Amino acid sequence: MNTEQNAMSRANEELSLADLEADGDLAADYIEGLLDIADLDGDIDIDVANGRAYVSVTGGDEELDRLAGGDTVQALQDLTRLAVQAKTGRFSRLIIDIGGSRSARENELKRMVDAAIAQIAAGREQVELEPMSSYERKLVHDDVAERGYFSESRGEGRDRRLVIRSA
Numbered sequence: 001m002n003t004e005q006n007a008m009s010r011a012n013e014e015l016s017l018a019d020l021e022a023d024g025d026l027a028a029d030y031i032e033g034l035l036d037i038a039d040l041d042g043d044i045d046i047d048v049a050n051g052r053a054y055v056s057v058t059g060g061d062e063e064l065d066r067l068a069g070g071d072t073v074q075a076l077q078d079l080t081r082l083a084v085q086a087k088t089g090r091f092s093r094l095i096i097d098i099g100g101s102r103s104a105r106e107n108e109l110k111r112m113v114d115a116a117i118a119q120i121a122a123g124r125e126q127v128e129l130e131p132m133s134s135y136e137r138k139l140v141h142d143d144v145a146e147r148g149y150f151s152e153s154r155g156e157g158r159d160r161r162l163v164i165r166s167a
Helices: 003-014 017-037 068-088 101-121 134-146
Strands: 044-050 052-058 093-098 126-127 149-154 161-166
Touching: 003 093, 003 101, 017 044, 017 068, 052 149, 068 093, 093 101, 093 161, 101 126, 101 161, 134 149
Parallel strands: 052 093
Antiparallel strands: 044 052, 126 161, 149 161
């Protein structure tokens, strides 16, 4: 497990189920307020899994779909995390999903890993993926490890990306 994964694991261990549920409730309230301001409909679901609160907005109509783009969802997640942090006084690792955009991105990441592993199987020594968020890197690290390959993060800030190679 690399340093990034260790830090994420430690952060997740520190929060109780009650803390995570409270984060989800605060996030849902914040998102509901934003939807009301924008006069958008949507159903909000809260879940806790893998040491994180997950808040999903579903339903609505095509107006809600305008918020489901990757950059928009990331911005809403960042704003919601800040709102939760302002209420709790601690950093939140909650995940926001609008209209299934996170699931679509997870499928895209799996296809990237498939392509990278195929390139390695064809003789490439390593494959460098596009820059991605820490959450996406965690998903890819886990997927790569499950497949018996090795990955590491390289770069800084928005340019941080994974490099995959044989174990």
